[in-house]
Amino acid sequence: MIAPPVEVHLDDERLGLVRVGILHPSFTGRNLASSSFQYDESYLAAPGAFAVSPDLPLVTGRLWMPETHALPGAFEDASPDEWGQRLIEANHAERRKRDSSVPALRGAWDHLLGVSDASRLGALRFRATGAGEWLSSDGGVANIHEIDRVVRVAARYEAEDASEDDLAYLSDIATSPGGARPKANVRRADGRLALAKLPHSKDGDLDVERWEALGLTLAARAGIATSEWTLHRASGEKSVLIVDRFDRTLDGSRTAYISAASALGIGANDLSRYTYEQFSDVVNDLSADPREDLREMFSRIALTVLINNVDDHWRNHGFLRTRRGWRLAPVFDINPSTSSGVTASRPISDRDDPRARDLANLLDVADAFSLAREEGARIIRAVADQVRTWPEVAEGLGIPERQRRRMARAFDEDRIAAALVLA
Template sequence: MSSIHVEVHLPGGRRVHVGDLDLQLNTGGALIGSMFRYDAGYLRTHGAYALCPELPLTPGPIPSAGDRPMFGAFADCQPDQWGRTLLFHAERHSARADRREPVRLNEKDFLLGVQDDTRLGALRLSLDAGETFEAPPRVDVPELVELPSLTEAAEAVADHRTSGQDLRLLVAAGTSMGGARPKVTVRDADGELWMAKLPMRTDRWDVQAWEYLTLRLASRAGIEVPVARLHRVDGDRGRHSILLTRRFDRLGDGRLGYLSAESLVQKAFFETIDYRTLAETLADHSGRPSADGHDLFRRVAFTLLVRNVDDHMKNHGFLRRTEGWALAPLFDVNPDPFSVAESTPLRPMGNRIDREVRVLLETCGSYGLRPDDARKVVAEVSAATAGWADLARDLGLPDGEISLMAEAFENPNRTEASGLAA
């Protein structure tokens, strides 16, 4: 099996050959291991950095660990559930058109099937030594005006009635964004890339509008968030919202390296990682450990006060800056009135459902904070999020949803945090 030629955009925009990747598949097509070798020239390049903790800057072949057959840097730019669904449907539709049996897609197919224009992060993959990059554009990345068509196409996928035109449009809009919710990448009039989260028929409330509200609250709380817009579209099911966030892994014509928290801590599939462990690991890898540690504490406090349960190691990320890895803007924060989902515990062996501000404060030292400063941060976040209902009304959200969401925002942690400001 031929090696995959890997290039990367270094901070500042330089594109260099970083090394070569080999994937080891068994006879059934399952990934059983990977091997990576840094290019000797890259190891001598000023500004060269390790793509992920599993790949230190050393010469010679580096094998993957048995419980992580794909290196984190590459796993992060692979398609997740939504993207894999699209690539599966696209292959099945192509096979039907060509009157052949569908190819059984494997991990290499998924890795190389993501369109190069929209791939997450700074890595670029080639099978011809960098002459062309995988996957070449089938059609141009859609524009903002095509959001209604993209929404209809995503609904067609969910209903198993997809046409070839739907699939071409959705695959062109990107398959690299993670998660199960339909996500697409679109270009605005200036050519900048935006990620659009689309509605689902199974949504019990206006998920995108509430996420937009939560991002607004996070900004008030002193947390960096991506530039975001809320786009309303009229369709067969009435009016619904699309959340648009500017791609923070792009900077002009350059690309910024991206690493998920899951890859930073080298999480095994069945392993549970807690926030204390993440904070302590971050201190070893961040280019600005004090600032990132304090910021992570503020984000965790925010998560508890808005009852964000879509909370796992893939929903935190890091961007490669000149000084090293740094926390990416906050993303995927979804308040939920039903606190039954298991989320990231605050400390090893901690509760994954009823997570308490009190426990977060007890672990503040792992984030580099003194107890008095930690209590001050929690009080600031509590004050910044207290006006959630007024903001919801300003955004035109229905009274019924505001009443429902009170279960998320007016939770016991808010009572605890309010006492800190007294």
């Protein structure tokens, strides 16, 4: 299958809107097998030009992706995850029903180009060579006042009861967010772009989004960088968590983003290989302020363990491009969990068991995070001191008592007590 290359542009605060190069696809049948990228000479010569992806160094000539990566890392980050892919595929299937001339979906290539340009994560933008229209030109954002409609339409889609109009509506506003849970892009009353995290049909009687708000509250109280957020009561005991997009400035400008997976150079099937200790080397090499970001990462690991956040894969960490270079993005997707024995959690070090992570192992590798042992112990104690207030925080957020009893296992009392006396 042959598909034309696309122009790749960067919408950067310092450089402005600039074309950075051309992305060429390579197919095996209908699936994207690989791709190659070539920087424009004009971009390479521009003052302040930077590599838009860690696997795309600033060199002349064609750069080919290895077999493990169909797309460069930052381009994978700009593509949808499971939720967005499903919407693109469902909407595409409806279009083919109406018009048999619509070509079959081309896997990751059409996923990348099917995301709304208005809400695509990061600062990369795509369009056909010589064209004026961005890909995709779908609307991309719902008004904050539409949030109840968004919840209803997403629920119908999950129940496999969505109409053609429902699919078109969701495809406009909900293809860019990552992850498997339902989400949509919304515009706040003051114009800020935000991500609405919606209830899931599999949540049962648990208000998952309100528990994530608890995780964000504990993080902020522990001095960890978070985005601003609000809660909206959807129906009954379910909520929508509305989180400001950290890749957009207050005036709506875009900020380049790469995930930790891209920084590590790992593909979708290799997300569990690396430890947090190994990731500290990446932060040290990539960050414009490694000492501050290593300290921040150390605090986040302590919080992750203390609230039993088991969904801490490498796409749930990332970096934003600032005027000085790459910095850790605010923490996101931190969800307390009662799950135990989860092997897919990130191990702290080679000595750590991901099924039962131990903060003593974090303290043992404090030097990897440019911390003296005493300072590492102080940070862990400070985070634990905030985590132990979770019952009061939960009550303040209006989480019912029966949910608090059910979720208590996430906040293991013995683990918190041990963290409070680490030295």
